Amino acid sequence: MKQAIDPAWPRDDFSRVPYAVFTDAEIYRLENQRIFRGPVWNYLCHDIELPKTGDFVTTWVGDTHVIVARNGAGLVHAFENSCAHRGAKLTSAVRGNAAHLTCPYHLWTYTLEGDLQGVTFQRGVGGKGGMPACFEKKDHGLNKLRVAIYGGLVFGTFSDHAPPLEEFLGPHSLSQIDRLLVQRKPKVLGYLRQRIPGNWKLYNENVRDPYHGSLLHQFQVSFGLQQPTMRGGIKLDADLKNTWNHSIITEQDAASQKIVAEAYAGTGKFNPDLKMADPALTRVPLDLGDNYKTTILSMFPTLIVAQVDNTYAIRHLRPKGPDLVELHITYLGFESDTPEQTRDKLLTVNFIGPAGYISLEDGEALRLVQQGIRHRRPGGHEVLEMGGVGPIVDTDYLSQEISIRGFWSFYHQIMGLPAAGRAEATP
Ligand code: FES
Ligand SMILES: [Fe+2]
Structure with a gap:
C-alpha cells in the first residue's frame, strides 16, 4: 500500500499549515477514509x-x-x-x-x-x-x-464511534441553530451550486476568517455592510473544530471609514463615493431584531449555516478531489414571512452565491490560493498569526485567524498525523 505522505507541521499551535494538505492526492484519499467515513457527523x-x-x-x-x-x-x-x-x-x-x-x-x-x-x-x-x-x-x-x-438539519455517519450529535455540534452551534432555524419554521426558497477550483479546506478557512471580511469584499465596505470597527468575535467548541463567527451592527462612525481608507491606501480599490443605482438591496431591515449583522456557523467537516444580513442559507461543501469543491447552497425563508419579507429575502440572495455581491470574491480567493500554491517548492506552508499565536481561544475581535487554527488542530488529530511542532519547514 502507498505510504501516507507526512508533511511537516512546524508549530504545535497550528500557526503553520503545510500547503501539501491542499494539493496532495494521498492526503485527499486519507480524508475520505478518516474524516468522511470517520467519527464525524x-x-x-x-x-x-x-x-x-x-x-x-x-x-x-x-x-x-x-x-x-x-x-x-x-x-x-x-x-x-x-x-x-x-x-x-x-x-x-x-x-x-x-x-x-x-x-x-x-x-x-x-x-x-x-x-x-x-x-x-x-x-x-x-x-x-x-x-x-x-x-x-x-x-x-x-x-x-x-x-x-438537530433543529431540522439531518446528519449521517458511517462510524460507530461518532459522539452523540449534540455533543459533536457543541453549545454555540446548538444555540445558533435554534436561533436561526428553529424559532421560526424555515422553508426552502431555492438552491444554487458553484464549482470552485480550490480545495474544500480552503473554504473552511475562508468562513472561519473574519480578517478578510472588510478587506476582500469591496461591496461590503463600500456600502457599510461590514466595518473593521464592528463589534463581534468568535467562539469555538471544546475540540475547536466548530466556530461561531458573529458581527453586531453598531453606528457607523467616522473612525471606521478612516480605518478602511488606511487599509486600502494605495490599492486603488476603495471608493467611498460608489453608489448603487437601486440601493434597495442594502436597505432590507434585519428581521431577527437582535442586531446580529452576520452569524457564520462553521461546522466540521462540510457544513456552514449562515445569516448574512437578511440572507439565511445552508452551505454544504462537496469535495471533488484535492483542487475542486462544489458549494451547494440552500436558501431559506420562513413560513411566518410576509410576501414582502419573502421578496426581501429573494433580493438579498444576491449577496451570497457564485455571483453574489459579497461572496463572489471568496470563490476567486480560493482559486488564487490553489493556483498560487500549486508550484510552490516542497515544504511551503501558510502563516496564521493574525490575532495572536499560541493558545486557541475565543476572541471578542474580528481581525484574527485563531479559529482557522482551531480547525487545523482538529483536522490534524482526526487525520492521525504525526505530532506537530517537529521541524521548521522551508517557507
Ligand atoms: S441489480 Fe444488479 S447491479 Fe443492481
Ligand atoms: Fe468572504
Missing part, C-alpha cells in the same frame, strides 16, 4: 426537503454518493447510492419520490430503509437458475449511515 439535507413518505434527495459525503429518504413511519434513512448486487448507482436524480428504490441494472428493489426487498428471478426461470437456497435478502441491504437530526 456529515450534513445530509434539511428535514423540510422530505415532507412526504417516499421523498428522497441525493447528496455527497466526501466522495460517496448518498440517498436520504423518508419512510412510511416518517423516519429519515440514509444509505449509499450503490446497489448491493454489483454496485450500480440506483438513481441519478437530485430529488424525487418513490415507493421503493429499483436498481436499473437487474432490477433488484430496496425499501426506503435501504433493505433489500426483491431479487428478480430469485427462484430462477422455469425451475432453473436463481439464487442459491442460502441467499438471504437480509444480508444484502444497501450500505447504511446512522442518521441523527
Whole structure:
C-alpha cells in the first residue's frame, strides 16, 4: 500500500499549515477514509426537503454518493447510492419520490430503509437458475449511515464511534441553530451550486476568517455592510473544530471609514463615493431584531449555516478531489414571512452565491490560493498569526485567524498525523 505522505507541521499551535494538505492526492484519499467515513457527523439535507413518505434527495459525503429518504413511519434513512448486487448507482436524480428504490441494472428493489426487498428471478426461470437456497435478502441491504437530526438539519455517519450529535455540534452551534432555524419554521426558497477550483479546506478557512471580511469584499465596505470597527468575535467548541463567527451592527462612525481608507491606501480599490443605482438591496431591515449583522456557523467537516444580513442559507461543501469543491447552497425563508419579507429575502440572495455581491470574491480567493500554491517548492506552508499565536481561544475581535487554527488542530488529530511542532519547514 502507498505510504501516507507526512508533511511537516512546524508549530504545535497550528500557526503553520503545510500547503501539501491542499494539493496532495494521498492526503485527499486519507480524508475520505478518516474524516468522511470517520467519527464525524456529515450534513445530509434539511428535514423540510422530505415532507412526504417516499421523498428522497441525493447528496455527497466526501466522495460517496448518498440517498436520504423518508419512510412510511416518517423516519429519515440514509444509505449509499450503490446497489448491493454489483454496485450500480440506483438513481441519478437530485430529488424525487418513490415507493421503493429499483436498481436499473437487474432490477433488484430496496425499501426506503435501504433493505433489500426483491431479487428478480430469485427462484430462477422455469425451475432453473436463481439464487442459491442460502441467499438471504437480509444480508444484502444497501450500505447504511446512522442518521441523527438537530433543529431540522439531518446528519449521517458511517462510524460507530461518532459522539452523540449534540455533543459533536457543541453549545454555540446548538444555540445558533435554534436561533436561526428553529424559532421560526424555515422553508426552502431555492438552491444554487458553484464549482470552485480550490480545495474544500480552503473554504473552511475562508468562513472561519473574519480578517478578510472588510478587506476582500469591496461591496461590503463600500456600502457599510461590514466595518473593521464592528463589534463581534468568535467562539469555538471544546475540540475547536466548530466556530461561531458573529458581527453586531453598531453606528457607523467616522473612525471606521478612516480605518478602511488606511487599509486600502494605495490599492486603488476603495471608493467611498460608489453608489448603487437601486440601493434597495442594502436597505432590507434585519428581521431577527437582535442586531446580529452576520452569524457564520462553521461546522466540521462540510457544513456552514449562515445569516448574512437578511440572507439565511445552508452551505454544504462537496469535495471533488484535492483542487475542486462544489458549494451547494440552500436558501431559506420562513413560513411566518410576509410576501414582502419573502421578496426581501429573494433580493438579498444576491449577496451570497457564485455571483453574489459579497461572496463572489471568496470563490476567486480560493482559486488564487490553489493556483498560487500549486508550484510552490516542497515544504511551503501558510502563516496564521493574525490575532495572536499560541493558545486557541475565543476572541471578542474580528481581525484574527485563531479559529482557522482551531480547525487545523482538529483536522490534524482526526487525520492521525504525526505530532506537530517537529521541524521548521522551508517557507
Ligand atoms: S447491479 Fe443492481 S441489480 Fe444488479
Ligand atoms: Fe468572504
